[in-house]
Amino acid sequence: MFSEVQLQTPCSAEDIEQHSRRWEGKSCTLAGIRILQRTTRGRALGLFSLIDSLWPPLVPLKVPGQSQDCEAIKTKLPPPSFCYILMAQPDPRHVNVGEEGQISNLYLPPTVHSLKEILQVGDFNQRCSFWAQVIYRRLQVKCSVSAGQREFWLFVTDFTLQSGAKGNCGTPKTIPVYFASSCVLDKKVMEALTNACHCVIFFKDALRGNGRIICVERTVLSLQKPLLYTAAEADFSEMTSPVKLDELDSTTQANSICTTRGTISGVNESTAFSWPTCNRCSNGKLEQHPQNRGSYYCSLCSQTVILPVLKMQLEVFLHCPSRPHCTVKVKLLQKTISSVLMSSSSEDGSYEVKSVLGKEVGLLNCYVQSVTSHPSCVGLEEIALLEAGRN
Numbered sequence: 001m002f003s004e005v006q007l008q009t010p011c012s013a014e015d016i017e018q019h020s021r022r023w024e025g026k027s028c029t030l031a032g033i034r035i036l037q038r039t040t041r042g043r044a045l046g047l048f049s050l051i052d053s054l055w056p057p058l059v060p061l062k063v064p065g066q067s068q069d070c071e072a073i074k075t076k077l078p079p080p081s082f083c084y085i086l087m088a089q090p091d092p093r094h095v096n097v098g099e100e101g102q103i104s105n106l107y108l109p110p111t112v113h114s115l116k117e118i119l120q121v122g123d124f125n126q127r128c129s130f131w132a133q134v135i136y137r138r139l140q141v142k143c144s145v146s147a148g149q150r151e152f153w154l155f156v157t158d159f160t161l162q163s164g165a166k167g168n169c170g171t172p173k174t175i176p177v178y179f180a181s182s183c184v185l186d187k188k189v190m191e192a193l194t195n196a197c198h199c200v201i202f203f204k205d206a207l208r209g210n211g212r213i214i215c216v217e218r219t220v221l222s223l224q225k226p227l228l229y230t231a232a233e234a235d236f237s238e239m240t241s242p243v244k245l246d247e248l249d250s251t252t253q254a255n256s257i258c259t260t261r262g263t264i265s266g267v268n269e270s271t272a273f274s275w276p277t278c279n280r281c282s283n284g285k286l287e288q289h290p291q292n293r294g295s296y297y298c299s300l301c302s303q304t305v306i307l308p309v310l311k312m313q314l315e316v317f318l319h320c321p322s323r324p325h326c327t328v329k330v331k332l333l334q335k336t337i338s339s340v341l342m343s344s345s346s347e348d349g350s351y352e353v354k355s356v357l358g359k360e361v362g363l364l365n366c367y368v369q370s371v372t373s374h375p376s377c378v379g380l381e382e383i384a385l386l387e388a389g390r391n
């Protein structure tokens with residue numbers, strides 16, 4: 001029988017790590033336990049996917065009324081169909097670690113897999129643990145961080161994906177991991193994820209299913225290597241060479257990241273616009289100067305902006321050698337726009353559409369917003385990957 005014990009303690013960043021160091025894998029006695037509910041497989045799919053990952057147990061099962069040396073029973077027993085949810089006293093001192101903190105022989109540590117293994121063998125609704133480098137993150141459009149909603153996509157990779165060729169085994173160089181707000185995330189991980197740098201994260205008990213990996217309730221993200229684990233191929237070293245992305249081709253899917261290059265065949269003029277920004281603070285909301293018409297005033301710096309920096313939004317159509325018969329639309333980043341316009345803009349910052357046509361751009365790192373086949377069309381957005389560097 002399995003039970004889940006809920007501890008009602010205020011959980012801070014330190015607590016999660018402390019608790020796992022103190023309790024993970026160990027036999028404990030719990031005082032003042034209350035039964036909250038008895039739940040079943042049908043009502044708690046997430047919980048049972050975790051229980052299934054712990055089944056069958058390491059030690060032979062003892063079945064009441066049967067001789068204990070019957071090996072057949074052990075292998076044939078189905079995983080449990082119910083589980084008790086227990087509530088422990090709010091005070092964690094009611095949890096006592098027994099037997100001088102030895103690891104219990106009942107404990108099954110997480111099996112750490114490489115991302116390639118997970119993509120190749122993953123079944124529906126199966127838990128998996130892996131160590132991966134986060135190279136790009138993207139907020140769900142409808143979510144706001146300020147409202148406490150934390151739903152986003154992390155694009156991750158590891159050695160096994162980086163070294164594979166897409167054509168052969170069908171594994172991409174990067175994969176998206178969906179992050180739901182119910183996942184356990186401490187402050188340190190959140191800080192690492194909001195940083196502009198690569199970070200390497202251990203994903204414990206993420207859910208693999210329906211062709212993607214999701215972090216849900218009972219998934220734990222941490223910056224630490226797991227204390228206890230088994231691994232066939234896990235590699236915990238950091239990647240030193242630059243991360244490679246797949247090139248845009250006919251297998252590229254929406255909500256993935258890729259690289260592309262090509263020549264500009266058109267400009268989406270309905271979405272193109274430019275605005276002046278402050279050269280000191282990058283403020284994009286400049287006012288007309290009250291006395292000196294024609295020049296700008298920055299209310300953040302309280303100064304006249306003598307040399308405004310022109311920013312632009314520009315969407316172009318590319319002719320890509322890797323997708324010759326496909327309409328490829330890319331929303332460009334500022335740095336690419338600047339380099340495209342460098343030689344073609346006139347003094348006042350305006351530009352002639354004709355002058356950017358035929359220019360070559362790339363390699364661009366892009367997020368794939370949409371892919372349609374009739375008509376054959378790909379919508380891309382140029383992105384900046386998280387920088388390699390220290391966590």
Ligand SMILES: [Zn+2]
Nearest residue numbers: 278281298301
């Ligand atoms: Zn300013």
